[in-house]
Amino acid sequence: MIVLETKNINKHFHNPIDFHVLKDITLSIDQGEFVSIMGKSGCGKSTLLYILSTMDTDYTGELHLAGKIVSGRPQQELAVIRNEHIGFVFQFHYLLPEFSVIDNVMLPARKLGKKSYKEIKQDAYDKLELLGIKEQADKKASMLSGGQKQRVSIARALINDPAIIMGDEPTGNLDSKNSENVFNIFKDLSSQQNLSLLIVTHDQDFANKTDRIIEMEDGKIIV
Amino acid sequence: MTNYKVIFDITRTHLQTRLKQTSVAALGVTFGIGTFIIMMGFMTGLNGLLDGLVLNRTPHIHIYNEIKPTDDQPIELDEAFAGNFNIIHNVKPKESLVRIHNALPLIAELQKDKRVKGVTSQAIARVFYVAGSIQLNGIVNGIDVMDEIKLFNFGDYIVEGSGESLLKRTNGILLGAGIAKKMSLDLGDKINVSSVNGGVFPLKIVGIYQSGLAEVDNTQSFVNVKTAQQLLGEGSNYISDINVKLNNMDLAPEMAKELTKSFDLTATDIQTANAQFETGTSIRNLITYAVSITLLIVAGFGIYNILNMLIYEKMNDIAILKATGFSGSDVKKIFISQAVIIGFIGGMLGLILGFVGSVIIDHTPFNTEALPTIKTYPINFNPLFYIVGITFAMISTFLAGYLPARKAEKIDPVEIIRGQ
Ligand SMILES: Nc1ncnc2c1ncn2[C@@H]1O[C@H](COP(=O)(O)OP(=O)(O)OP(=O)(O)O)[C@@H](O)[C@H]1O
Ligand SMILES: [Mg+2]
Numbered sequence: 001m002i003v004l005e006t007k008n009i010n011k012h013f014h015n016p017i018d019f020h021v022l023k024d025i026t027l028s029i030d031q032g033e034f035v036s037i038m039g040k041s042g043c044g045k046s047t048l049l050y051i052l053s054t055m056d057t058d059y060t061g062e063l064h065l066a067g068k069i070v071s072g073r074p075q076q077e078l079a080v081i082r083n084e085h086i087g088f089v090f091q092f093h094y095l096l097p098e099f100s101v102i103d104n105v106m107l108p109a110r111k112l113g114k115k116s117y118k119e120i121k122q123d124a125y126d127k128l129e130l131l132g133i134k135e136q137a138d139k140k141a142s143m144l145s146g147g148q149k150q151r152v153s154i155a156r157a158l159i160n161d162p163a164i165i166m167g168d169e170p171t172g173n174l175d176s177k178n179s180e181n182v183f184n185i186f187k188d189l190s191s192q193q194n195l196s197l198l199i200v201t202h203d204q205d206f207a208n209k210t211d212r213i214i215e216m217e218d219g220k221i222i223v
Numbered sequence: 224m225t226n227y228k229v230i231f232d233i234t235r236t237h238l239q240t241r242l243k244q245t246s247v248a249a250l251g252v253t254f255g256i257g258t259f260i261i262m263m264g265f266m267t268g269l270n271g272l273l274d275g276l277v278l279n280r281t282p283h284i285h286i287y288n289e290i291k292p293t294d295d296q297p298i299e300l301d302e303a304f305a306g307n308f309n310i311i312h313n314v315k316p317k318e319s320l321v322r323i324h325n326a327l328p329l330i331a332e333l334q335k336d337k338r339v340k341g342v343t344s345q346a347i348a349r350v351f352y353v354a355g356s357i358q359l360n361g362i363v364n365g366i367d368v369m370d371e372i373k374l375f376n377f378g379d380y381i382v383e384g385s386g387e388s389l390l391k392r393t394n395g396i397l398l399g400a401g402i403a404k405k406m407s408l409d410l411g412d413k414i415n416v417s418s419v420n421g422g423v424f425p426l427k428i429v430g431i432y433q434s435g436l437a438e439v440d441n442t443q444s445f446v447n448v449k450t451a452q453q454l455l456g457e458g459s460n461y462i463s464d465i466n467v468k469l470n471n472m473d474l475a476p477e478m479a480k481e482l483t484k485s486f487d488l489t490a491t492d493i494q495t496a497n498a499q500f501e502t503g504t505s506i507r508n509l510i511t512y513a514v515s516i517t518l519l520i521v522a523g524f525g526i527y528n529i530l531n532m533l534i535y536e537k538m539n540d541i542a543i544l545k546a547t548g549f550s551g552s553d554v555k556k557i558f559i560s561q562a563v564i565i566g567f568i569g570g571m572l573g574l575i576l577g578f579v580g581s582v583i584i585d586h587t588p589f590n591t592e593a594l595p596t597i598k599t600y601p602i603n604f605n606p607l608f609y610i611v612g613i614t615f616a617m618i619s620t621f622l623a624g625y626l627p628a629r630k631a632e633k634i635d636p637v638e639i640i641r642g643q
Contacts (some may be wrong), residue, residue, distance in 0.1 A: 083548020110229040
């Protein structure tokens with residue numbers, strides 16, 4: 001079953017001059033597939049990921065998520081789609097520094113509002129346990145180390161049991177041991193929970209271990 | 224769909240972690256609202272006091288016989304001179320009585336009128352006050368003291384003795400405070416009053432009258448209307464002034480005109496007699512509102528600034544919230560609710576500050592010769608000021624929060640994430 005699909009996505013930047021950054025991007029990702037995106041710096045990987053995650057709507061072409069067309073929908077609806085179906089992990093962990101770890105993880109689920117506060121809290125503990133940082137739950141997010149923060153943000157991405165997780169160099173800031181750690185977590189999620197993953201990386205070893213590598217060059221997919 | 228509980232938790236955390244800035248913003252509102260309440264209470268209290276000083280004891284319509292030349296001189300009435308341009312030099316008023324003709328029927332008529340709340344009549348006599356070798360000239364008002372107390376708060380201006388004691392003693396006098404002082408007279412002393420036509424009447428001082436207007440207190444005294452009529456050597460139908468109090472003061476000018484026309488008397492209304500007074504009141508109100516609104520606007524700018532700063536600090540948070548599925552309007556609500564909470568807490572504290580400040584002023588001693596009945600500063604505790612205050616606080620903080628919150632709503636998360 002296809003989770004995410006694009007048809008002929010094109011994007012231009014107009015400032016300072018017209019720049020065709022993405023050219024005819026057509027790709028699809030199956031359920032449970034672990035895919036990595038590689039390519040030279042500046043080839044448009046992040047730009048593509050922002051479009052796929054529905055945060056950027058300034059493009060032409062079609063984007064389908066879980067069988068439904070997403071392109072052209074209003075912002076309000078896109079926010080709901082992001083909340084429910086997409087987990088995003090950034091290179092810089094991006095937690096709310098004043099909130100506790102557990103509150104950070106709970107936020108998207110509380111926004112979704114499908115479960116009670118107690119159930120959400122239990123889910124959040126379970127996700128933190130899965131990532132081996134349950135004992136940090138009540139600390140303030142700003143107190144954690146970089147690797148710990150990255151794991152918290154993965155837990156947050158998982159909280160609503162999304163259809164797909166996207167990551168923009170999620171291991172870019174981690175040492176090889178932590179990087180390995182995160183890879184194993186991703187691998188388990190895809191094989192055991194049948195979760196789809198789309199991860200941008202510069203790490204050849206990391207990419208080699210994934211199911212499929214998408215190579216990009218100058219805004220085009222070459223493999 | 225909005226989950227308000229989450230929104231509120233985020234709001235609360237933002238406010239709590241910035242307690243100092245939040246408090247400063249709230250205190251700005253507190254100060255603005257508190258000052259508004261105190262100023263309004265004090266200014267309108269003062270207005271009320273001054274109104275009382277003049278308006279409470281001023282009749283709405285004053286009827287008397289003014290000595291003036293007749294408008295229609297005889298020559299105008301003679302048909303032989305009709306159409307001519309007649310010039311008369313040295314026109315003088317005809318000698319005429321100050322008394323009001325047929326005063327008693329007129330009073331009866333007025334009392335029947337539905338617009339009229341009450342009528343008092345006076346007989347005014349010019350006299351000399353005599354004590355030992357000193358003579359002072361002045362005016363004695365013959366009054367019905369109970370009517371005056373009831374309609375014109377006369378009792379408030381009796382600083383020693385009482386107005387009612389005039390009823391028990393037909394030869395009592397309520398002496399003007401200035402006269403008493405000049406002549407070293409006190410309650411219970413005797414004073415001789417000599418009338419213009421020579422008679423001397425010994426009167427007993429049963430009260431001291433102080434209006435606060437020196438000019439009045441130095442000349443005016445009050446006696447029973449009968450006594451005044453005797454002083455004048457007139458009968459019991461001699462009335463020189465009629466004072467009318469209406470149920471609705473605004474009808475005074477119209478009714479005064481009506482009376483002047485139908486009775487050939489002079490009737491002046493309170494609005495004409497005190498025109499400058501009204502102006503003073505409205506200008507004081509204007510100043511109060513202007514100052515208060517300025518204070519509240521300044522407080523509003525404080526909130527605007529602090530929220531603007533907060534939003535710049537919170538760019539990353541806003542981007543994360545949006546990336547994880549919070550919509551622009553959720554983010555807007557987070558910041559507007561912060562402003563509204565600041566406004567509400569600051570406003571409530573402002574009401575308390577205003578109330579406490581008002582109570583303190585209300586208990587501050589304020590003694591002045593001019594205002595014998597006033598012992599402390601006047602304060603108006605009108606609940607309307609409190610309602611206006613909190614409403615204004617909420618509206619102005621909402622507006623101050625709305626603009627920065629709109630900016631937060633529009634922030635593009637991609638821009639922030641890319642900028643990292
Ligand atoms: N807002 C913008 N306006 C104009 N050009 C932009 C803008 N954002 C990105 N670009 C350009 O678009 C191209 C693609 O950028 P993008 O961030 O997607 O690259 P990337 O593949 O993620 O690179 P890296 O591996 O270094 O993260 C770059 O050449 C960049 O300069
Ligand atoms: Mg990039």
